[in-house]
Amino acid sequence: MRLTANRIAGILRENGYKLTPQRHIVLKVIASSNDLLTPDSILEKSRQEDPSLGRVTVYRTLEVLNKLSLVCKVHSEGRCGSYMMKRPTEHHHHLVCSGCGKAVDITNCSLIDIEKKLSQESGFEIKGHLLEFxxxxHDCVENTPTIHSNKGGTSR
Amino acid sequence: MRLTANRIAGILRENGYKLTPQRHIVLKVIASSNDLLTPDSILEKSRQEDPSLGRVTVYRTLEVLNKLSLVCKVHSEGRCGSYMMKRPTEHHHHLVCSGCGKAVDITNCSLIDIEKKLSQESGFEIKGHLLEFxxxxHDCVENTPTIHSNKGGTSR
DNA sequence: CTCTAATAGATACTTCATTTCAGTTGTAAT
DNA sequence: ATTACAACTGAAATGAAGTATCTATTAGAG
Known part of the structure; x- marks a missing residue:
């Protein structure tokens, strides 16, 4: 089951948020993409429909959507703070293409068991984990793309 | 085996980098901490020893250390781009305290096997993964701290 | 000691995100 | 429909984090 922009619009209203034309545009942009989107690319796409739409509105809408757990915030390579529509409702992670931003959901996460063991060993009260591949x-391997930057290593 | 500031200084020189007093200070700050440090906190600590030390120098030193794989770049909760000395030389991950930044190394990572399976299923050429707990x-559970910000969820 | 490429810090700039504020609007109640 | 108001919008100012440029300085090889 895929969350459409209209379905999300309903959820917003149910939670006491107003459904403005601007929000509807931003929603549509996010909901209709399979890729990871930066706030800036969301703004750009939204302005194709309403050129006067403000950057602040994008950030505010993302904040609301994040609060309602309707979007996933992803770190990705060299680019933190990108977003995509939450597709599986259960706990999951992502495999993201560094070339085009395409994202695949990974739902079989076995790290919660590991958390328990880690918790005992370390004395930490573990709140969660961050995992991304x-x-x-396939397309980007063939086309050797240069869109997403890939500088600087992360902890691995 | 723990990397000391002096040992790292040697590695720098072996790789053709000069060992300036400023770099030595920055090194000492990172090497003597068990916690995750933001560039800003590294600057602050370094300035306790040399108040004229510049922000740019911190970034440049971190860049060099990262290039030589002497530090780990960690994303952590709501705070990307923090650093810590690399302790195990092999592939590993971190368990980070959202309160004080304390970090524990986790060396038994079984995700590389999963990567292979994922690769077959998705058609992606997987380059790596990002995992943090x-x-x-224990201390922060008792003292209910407020140092590190903890706003906004990440993908989990 | 001398020489030079590497480095430091000052300054300016860029990018990304947040705050503030005055005007506008969705929507629930009349 | 009309009204009333809290929620919302965009412009502009501000802030935070990191980068680029330039000149003076210096680590360290010879």
């Missing part, structure tokens, strides 16, 4: 999708 | 260390 990154690489190149 | 976060929570509160």
């Amino acid at each position: 990154y690489g190149l999708c | 976060y929570g509160l260390c």
Whole structure:
């Protein structure tokens, strides 16, 4: 089951948020993409429909959507703070293409068991984990793309 | 085996980098901490020893250390781009305290096997993964701290 | 000691995000 | 429909984090 922009619009209203034309545009942009989107690319796409739409509105809408757990905030390679529509409702992670931003959901996460063991060993009260896989999708392997930057290593 | 500031200084020189007093200070700050440090906190601590030390120098030193794989770049909760000395030389991940930044190394990572399976299923050429656990260390559970910000969820 | 490429810090700039504020609007109640 | 108001919008100012440029300085090889 895929969350459409209209379905999300309903959820917003149910939670006491107003449904403005601007929000509807931003929603549509996010909901209709399979890729990871930066706030800036969301703004750009939204302005194709309403050129006067403000940057602040994008950030505010993302904040609301994040609060309602309707979007996933992803770190990705060299680019933190990108977003995509939440597709599986259960706990999951992502495999993101460093080339084009395409994202695949990974739902079979076995780290919660590991958390328990870690918790005992370390004395930490573990609140959660961050897991992302990154690489190149089939198309980008062939086309050797240069869109997403890939500088600087992360902890691995 | 723990990397000391002096040992790292040697590695720098072996790789053709000069060992300036400023770099030595920055090194000492990172090497003598068990916690995750933001560039800003590294600057602050370094300035306790040399108040004229510049922000740019911190970034440049971190860049060099990262290039030589002497530090780990960690994303952590709501705070990307923090650093800590690399302790195990092999592939590993971190458990980070959202309260005080304390970090524990996790060396038994089984995700590389999963990567292979994922690669076959998705058609992606997987380059790596990002995994971090976060929570509160024993001290911070008791003292209910407020140092590190904890706003906004990440993908989990 | 001398020489030079590497480095430091000052300054300016860029990018990304947040705050503030005055005017506008969705929507629930009349 | 009309009204009333809290929620919302965009412009502009501000802030935070990191980068680029330039000149003076210096680590360290010879």
